[in-house]
Amino acid sequence: VEHRDDLPVFRVDDTLKALGDLAAYRRRRLGCISAPLVAAITGSTGKTTVKEMTAAIFFQQWPDTLTEPNGRVLKTQGNFNNLVGLPLSLLPLQLKHKVAVLEMGMNTSGEISRLAGIADPDISCIVNVHGAHLEGLGSIDGVAKEKEQLFYNTDRRGTLIVNLADPYVRAMAEKYQHKKISWSVERSDDRQADLYASGIRYRSDGCVSFKLHLPASVHDVALAVPGRHNVANSLAAAAIAFAAGVSGETIVKGLECFSSTARRLAVVKAEAGYSVLDDTYNANPASMASGLATLAELKGDRKIAVLGDMLELGSASYEAHRELGRIAAASGLDYLLVIGAFAEHVAKGAIAAGMGGDRIHRFADKNAIVEWLKNCEKQGVVSSRSWVLVKASRGIGLEVVVKGLVSG
Numbered sequence: 001v002e003h004r005d006d007l008p009v010f011r012v013d014d015t016l017k018a019l020g021d022l023a024a025y026r027r028r029r030l031g032c033i034s035a036p037l038v039a040a041i042t043g044s045t046g047k048t049t050v051k052e053m054t055a056a057i058f059f060q061q062w063p064d065t066l067t068e069p070n071g072r073v074l075k076t077q078g079n080f081n082n083l084v085g086l087p088l089s090l091l092p093l094q095l096k097h098k099v100a101v102l103e104m105g106m107n108t109s110g111e112i113s114r115l116a117g118i119a120d121p122d123i124s125c126i127v128n129v130h131g132a133h134l135e136g137l138g139s140i141d142g143v144a145k146e147k148e149q150l151f152y153n154t155d156r157r158g159t160l161i162v163n164l165a166d167p168y169v170r171a172m173a174e175k176y177q178h179k180k181i182s183w184s185v186e187r188s189d190d191r192q193a194d195l196y197a198s199g200i201r202y203r204s205d206g207c208v209s210f211k212l213h214l215p216a217s218v219h220d221v222a223l224a225v226p227g228r229h230n231v232a233n234s235l236a237a238a239a240i241a242f243a244a245g246v247s248g249e250t251i252v253k254g255l256e257c258f259s260s261t262a263r264r265l266a267v268v269k270a271e272a273g274y275s276v277l278d279d280t281y282n283a284n285p286a287s288m289a290s291g292l293a294t295l296a297e298l299k300g301d302r303k304i305a306v307l308g309d310m311l312e313l314g315s316a317s318y319e320a321h322r323e324l325g326r327i328a329a330a331s332g333l334d335y336l337l338v339i340g341a342f343a344e345h346v347a348k349g350a351i352a353a354g355m356g357g358d359r360i361h362r363f364a365d366k367n368a369i370v371e372w373l374k375n376c377e378k379q380g381v382v383s384s385r386s387w388v389l390v391k392a393s394r395g396i397g398l399e400v401v402v403k404g405l406v407s408g
């Protein structure tokens with residue numbers, strides 16, 4: 001230890017390791033004193049949304065008070081979910097906190113193991129396993145092996161949240177003797193989940209409602225967000241809260257208070273009056289399929305998808321984008337607009353699946369997409385009952401298209 005300007009300076013061999021060790025030390029010391037719950041969430045898709053939904057429920061359980069105006073619920077801010085972000089998210093943990101909701105991301109081997117070791121979670125949720133970050137992990141089996149480290153590094157006294165509809169999560173959970181809370185979007189004979197949904201329907205505003213089945217009660221839920229995948233995200237969050245002892249009524253209040261985080265399938269209005277599904281934050285094959293499925297289920301007179309590249313897929317990129325085109329063709333689109341290095345592969349996949357070439361438009365410039373859609377507005381091709389999905393990996397920057405449509 002050195003002192004500079006009356007400040008202590010600790011010299012370490014590895015600053016990244018030291019940051020994680022410091023957060024781990026604080027978590028364990030406070031755990032001995034006040035025992036705040038730590039819930040850890042990972043998954044290929046939806047983990048940020050599940051984190052936000054879970055936090056929304058816990059905010060209902062432990063709201064701000066006059067004596068604790070700054071909250072008793074700690075959560076990962078944004079997507080601070082890596083080897084730097086998670087320690088920074090955990091270090092503010094204080095005696096006042098009742099729970100910390102932590103998101104864990106990864107793109108290389110060993111990250112989840114280290115993050116789980118730092119967080120020492122009481123409740124661990126692997127939302128799903130899909131083909132994401134294949135460039136760093138090689139295959140979906142590699143992704144599953146890495147995600148499983150969250151369960152492996154959860155103390156025997158902890159609780160595992162298990163998505164029974166995901167074969168990878170279901171198989172890995174069977175290896176462990178922990179207490180488990182299971183969920184599945186719909187209950188079936190081979191998936192007797194503790195929590196499940198029924199009566200899923202879309203309202204006129206595009207948002208989704210459903211019945212939430214808990215082990216001893218049933219509740220009506222009206223989400224303020226669209227998409228069947230958000231029913232799944234709701235169930236994962238509800239299972240985490242249920243494991244923490246939160247009542248069904250409080251779970252419903254939290255879920256209904258949740259609104260889309262920025263650029264994650266948020267419904268915004270174009271200046272011309274039609275609806276835009278802004279899902280420009282990120283993309284992988286599973287989330288692309290979910291976005292297109294949501295668009296297909298919405299009621300409208302025209303449906304248009306603006307799709308850009310999915311990044312970090314390595315050697316699987318070409319086939320993944322061709323498959324994206326095939327899915328788009330089967331989604332009942334009126335028009336498919338594509339941009340990016342893999343745009344031609346998406347277009348070829350759509351044509352091979354039977355979509356007419358005159359309904360597919362390739363672009364080299366994002367502003368040209370905005371101009372094409374504005375021309376559709378002038379010609380009356382789109383109306384107030386139309387929907388436009390805009391989705392790509394974050395690096396493509398398709399939020400420019402959304403901004404152009406919304407701000408005019």
